[in-house]
Amino acid sequence: MRMTCAQIIMECLLEQGVDTVFGYPGGTILNVYDEMELHGYKDKIRHILTAHEQGACHAADGYARSTGKVGVCFSTSGPGATNLTTGIATAYMDSSPVVCITCNVSENLIGKDSFQEVDITGITMPITKCNFLVRSPEELADVIREAFAIARSGRPGPVLIDIPKNITAAAVDYEPLPVEQHAAHGRLAAMLRRSSHDLKTPEPDFGDIDRLLDMIAKAKRPLVLVGGGVIRSKGAVPQFRKFAETLNAPVASTIMGGGALPGDHPLFTGMIGMHGSHASNLASAECDLLIAIGCRFSDRVATVPDDFAKQAQIVQIDIDRSEIDKNVKTHHHIIGDARRVLQLLNEKLPDHDYPQWKQWVFSHPEVPLKKDGILHPHEILETIQALTDGEAIIATDVGQHQMWSAQYYHFSRPGQLVTSGGFGTMGFGLGAAIGAKLGNPDKPVVLCTGDGSFRMNCNELATLSHYRIPVIIALFDNHTLGMVRQWQHLIYGERYSQTDLDYAPDFVKLSEAYGIPGERCVSQAELEKAMARALESKGPYFLQCDIDKDAMVHPMVSAGTPVTEFLLD
Amino acid sequence: MKTEIHTRHTLSVLVENASGVLSQVSRLFSRKGYNIESLAVGTTDDPAVSRITIEVMGDDAMMEQLMNQLRKQFSVYSVQELLPQRSIRRELVMFKVKAETSDVRNEIVQIANVFRASIIDVSIKSLTIALIGDESKAEAMQNLLETFGILELVRTGMVALERGAYTISDDNKETTEFNLGKSVL
Ligand SMILES: Cc1ncc(C[n+]2csc(CCOP(=O)(O)OP(=O)(O)O)c2C)c(N)n1
Numbered sequence: 001m002r003m004t005c006a007q008i009i010m011e012c013l014l015e016q017g018v019d020t021v022f023g024y025p026g027g028t029i030l031n032v033y034d035e036m037e038l039h040g041y042k043d044k045i046r047h048i049l050t051a052h053e054q055g056a057c058h059a060a061d062g063y064a065r066s067t068g069k070v071g072v073c074f075s076t077s078g079p080g081a082t083n084l085t086t087g088i089a090t091a092y093m094d095s096s097p098v099v100c101i102t103c104n105v106s107e108n109l110i111g112k113d114s115f116q117e118v119d120i121t122g123i124t125m126p127i128t129k130c131n132f133l134v135r136s137p138e139e140l141a142d143v144i145r146e147a148f149a150i151a152r153s154g155r156p157g158p159v160l161i162d163i164p165k166n167i168t169a170a171a172v173d174y175e176p177l178p179v180e181q182h183a184a185h186g187r188l189a190a191m192l193r194r195s196s197h198d199l200k201t202p203e204p205d206f207g208d209i210d211r212l213l214d215m216i217a218k219a220k221r222p223l224v225l226v227g228g229g230v231i232r233s234k235g236a237v238p239q240f241r242k243f244a245e246t247l248n249a250p251v252a253s254t255i256m257g258g259g260a261l262p263g264d265h266p267l268f269t270g271m272i273g274m275h276g277s278h279a280s281n282l283a284s285a286e287c288d289l290l291i292a293i294g295c296r297f298s299d300r301v302a303t304v305p306d307d308f309a310k311q312a313q314i315v316q317i318d319i320d321r322s323e324i325d326k327n328v329k330t331h332h333h334i335i336g337d338a339r340r341v342l343q344l345l346n347e348k349l350p351d352h353d354y355p356q357w358k359q360w361v362f363s364h365p366e367v368p369l370k371k372d373g374i375l376h377p378h379e380i381l382e383t384i385q386a387l388t389d390g391e392a393i394i395a396t397d398v399g400q401h402q403m404w405s406a407q408y409y410h411f412s413r414p415g416q417l418v419t420s421g422g423f424g425t426m427g428f429g430l431g432a433a434i435g436a437k438l439g440n441p442d443k444p445v446v447l448c449t450g451d452g453s454f455r456m457n458c459n460e461l462a463t464l465s466h467y468r469i470p471v472i473i474a475l476f477d478n479h480t481l482g483m484v485r486q487w488q489h490l491i492y493g494e495r496y497s498q499t500d501l502d503y504a505p506d507f508v509k510l511s512e513a514y515g516i517p518g519e520r521c522v523s524q525a526e527l528e529k530a531m532a533r534a535l536e537s538k539g540p541y542f543l544q545c546d547i548d549k550d551a552m553v554h555p556m557v558s559a560g561t562p563v564t565e566f567l568l569d
Numbered sequence: 570m571k572t573e574i575h576t577r578h579t580l581s582v583l584v585e586n587a588s589g590v591l592s593q594v595s596r597l598f599s600r601k602g603y604n605i606e607s608l609a610v611g612t613t614d615d616p617a618v619s620r621i622t623i624e625v626m627g628d629d630a631m632m633e634q635l636m637n638q639l640r641k642q643f644s645v646y647s648v649q650e651l652l653p654q655r656s657i658r659r660e661l662v663m664f665k666v667k668a669e670t671s672d673v674r675n676e677i678v679q680i681a682n683v684f685r686a687s688i689i690d691v692s693i694k695s696l697t698i699a700l701i702g703d704e705s706k707a708e709a710m711q712n713l714l715e716t717f718g719i720l721e722l723v724r725t726g727m728v729a730l731e732r733g734a735y736t737i738s739d740d741n742k743e744t745t746e747f748n749l750g751k752s753v754l
């Protein structure tokens with residue numbers, strides 16, 4: 001079939017089963033947008049026009065994280081493309097599969113500082129798993145197929161395809177090809193013919209598996225540390241739960257590992273690291289075997305790499321060989337997909353139990369939760385939990401509210417926590433919540449955001465309102481950049497430099513201006529009623545939750561000090 | 570700060586012969602603050618594949634990480650560190666030397682002969698010599714030629730190969746471990 005490359009793009013998205021695209025049009029991508037009308041692709045692929053390209057990229061990312069499918073976003077050249085970059089970096093740091101299609105100026109204008117020209121493949125080289133500048137119409141379909149394969153495979157990540165405008169207008173032959181056959185054709189086939197790019201996922205090394213089983217047999221105080229790798233690996237969570245329960249040892253989690261084990265599971269010690277629980281952090285220092293699965297020991301987890309789990313034999317299980325020994329020196333590693341490694345371990349792992357060790361780990365009292373009539377952060381999360389039966393997907397922004405969400409909500413399945421862990425992107429939440437809701441229409445989605453973060457990208461209220469996307473926004477309003485204030489309080493002699501946000505707009509009125517009902521809540525009782533109305537409304541809803549300006553995230557360990565030295569209990 | 574021992578490392582990298590790949594590779598070095606001492610690129614027996622030889626000063630742990638991150642790039646096919654005792658390294662250096670009299674020209678030609686270098690251009694005022702060797706040979710030659718006045722000097726950058734029949738594409742456990750990250754199915 002002969003068709004323009006603009007049409008081929010739409011056909012290739014259909015090949016991949018894409019049902020939703022987030023984007024924003026402009027001069028260079030006009031041919032692609034025209035296809036939605038000209039050949040009616042808008043009926044097959046829903047296009048969500050966001051308020052800003054950053055929002056589009058976060059939405060594609062939120063869609064990907066909460067569904068496990070590849071998220072897709074479109075933007076025009078120049079400022080459209082650069083607006084995506086924070087979103088791309090956010091996806092990259094948390095290994096989220098996103099394909100960004102940007103169009104660039106026509107080839108005859110490239111390299112001439114033409115209007116809205118930017119070298120976006122150059123700019124995004126460090127924040128994409130791979131990127132492409134399409135230079136011939138014949139290779140377009142192939143490049144798109146390769147881009148999707150790369151985005152979703154191995155350790156997933158964002159991929160960008162930049163297509164000059166003249167190419168989108170060129171007509172070439174297009175042969176539809178079902179996804180299952182992509183690997184046998186074109187560039188993918190050529191790539192896979194190389195020994196370095198194996199067609200099949202190689203098996204983990206059986207000797208490596210046996211060695212870990214030996215180490216487990218000798219261990220007296222094992223601790224499992226679960227990270228985002230187990231969330232990203234398809235089908236890994238059931239295998240992980242089986243592994244944890246057979247081993248019957250305590251399990252700590254990074255923020256990205258939230259949902260691997262249910263939050264109220266008796267083996268779960270909570271989050272580890274800078275805002276880790278006493279149980280998790282102290283266990284990491286006392287354990288004699290640390291089995292880390294799909295986690296990269298970031299500086300927010302292993303605050304002092306040389307000191308982290310220093311009594312333990314450290315075993316790292318990861319799909320990405322370059323993560324081994326990157327931050328923390330390990331004693332043993334297994335390279336493989338988490339699901340497969342855990343499955344192989346489960347085949348041979350006998351039942352264990354460590355009653356004394358577990359008793360010790362769980363003997364440490366955690367922070368007492370206040371209940372005194374005024375609204376406390378944990379009560380917001382308890383309310384969401386209770387009124388949605390723990391079913392809600394929680395998207396967050398970045399700051400104290402993010403940590404509280406990770407600490408107090410009981411995540412019970414992968415993809416239920418949508419948060420920017422690696423990049424810490426304020427302004428991520430609203431876009432991400434939109435993507436998560438569109439990917440999971442039958443699950444309630446609640447955005448837990450802060451007054452600072454929300455102001456960064458609240459422009460997406462327009463999107464929420466226009467498409468009537470039933471996201472409930474819970475804004476933790478402490479009138480401050482709380483997380484920064486917390487550091488200023490504890491480390492900078494209470495000099496609150498530039499962190500007061502007392503001049504905030506009336507957020508309830510702001511959401512009403514977008515046609516979104518809003519309420520203000522100052523107690524848990526009020527919040528419960530308002531939340532019930534929000535869920536009842538089946539539309540977007542805004543809840544301003546007033547909390548104490550001086551509320552802090554407990555516990556806290558300063559950057560660069562061992563995880564056992566709590567600055568704040 | 571830990572004290573790091575910086576030694577010279579020679580890396581050989583097989584890559585897809587495509588635009589952007591070289592900057593992708595060199596970016597990983599600059600990100601860590603490493604200055605590339607020498608870099609040579611050219612196609613291999615397969616025109617779709619280029620081989621890059623990179624020399625850089627660094628400590629062993631950082632080099633290991635760099636190699637790991639290189640291997641992870643989709644356009645990188647394989648990476649090998651060439652250890653000095655097990656590999657051969659050569660570069661080509663061209664010296665353009667002032668030579669305005671026949672006496673001087675004769676003297677320079679003799680020096681070139683001793684080094685098995687070749688004269689590749691002659692003019693009334695200059696001679697251009699091409700020398701193949703490692704840095705000690707080039708340095709010795711340079712010291713001698715300096716007395717005549719070096720007008721220009723250019724080097725290709727080191728290229729290197731492992732001794733014996735082993736090649737960069739030979740399989741080992743490490744290669745398999747990296748294949749996993751690149752598997753696209
Ligand atoms: C884009 C961006 N800019 C700055 C920061 C630094 N930062 C981290 S948390 C924080 C405060 C966030 O304030 P708010 O959204 O109100 O959340 P709170 O901590 O008050 O819950 C800031 C400024 C960041 N993470 N991202």
Ligand SMILES: [Mg+2]
Pocket residue numbers: 399450451452476477478479480481482
């Ligand atoms: Mg705040």
